[in-house]
Amino acid sequence: MxxxxxxxxxxxxxxxxxxxxxxxxxxxxxxxxxxxxxxxxxxxxxxxxxxxxxxxxxxxxxxxxxxxxxxxxxxxxxxxxxxxxxxxxxxxxxxxxxxxxxxxxxxxxxxxxxxxxxSGQIGEPTKKNLQNTDSELQAHINPIVDMKNYDFVEGNKSIF
Structure with missing residues (x-):
């Protein structure tokens, strides 16, 4: 199934x-x-x-x-x-x-x-989703952001 x-x-x-x-x-x-x-x-x-x-x-x-x-x-x-x-x-x-x-x-x-x-469900990306992302796949989807070098500092207000 x-x-x-x-x-x-x-x-x-x-x-x-x-x-x-x-x-x-x-x-x-x-x-x-x-x-x-x-x-x-x-x-x-x-x-x-x-x-x-x-x-x-x-x-x-x-x-x-x-x-x-x-x-x-x-x-x-x-x-x-x-x-x-x-x-x-x-x-x-x-x-x-x-x-x-x-x-x-x-x-x-x-x-x-x-x-x-x-279904009514909508994807809501969270900080954890971004941290677990496949950086190579993201490079193809969004070539502007380099996920390998993205800063996931706790206080980063730009993420959420």
Missing amino acids: ALKEKVVQGALCICKYGATPDKLKVLTQQKYYLNDYKGNSKLAATNKDIGTTFEKNTFGLCKMQPTPGGYKPCQTTVTEWSGYYEKEKYDPPGGYILLEDSKATCPIGGKDCISIIK
Whole structure:
């Protein structure tokens, strides 16, 4: 199994019957944070995050609800998640962590109609990341900075 990213608050999701993405909101817990340097914004999403758990609770117009003039607006409601990681459970809420390929079910769109575009995780380099970097690789990515001779003095305010 290839490594998959865990899903956090702010993950970008889309419905295959909608046109506009929406961001996932974690409403079931306020305790577990992932990939968040300060631990205050990236709550871990679990399969217990159901109901109206998106910022706007809409994916635009719903192609499953045609009207004579077009389509009705989507009113997103998640009834269940599939594809979550059953080896990692968070209490509360007693839910398993969602992965980047997890899918959600909507009562109108059907099983697994909502997918995750981006997990919501963002790389936040720290001083330790810079110290552990491969200097040869960094020379190719950023030829301006010579990591071999970079000064990692504790009081260096230019790093962080």
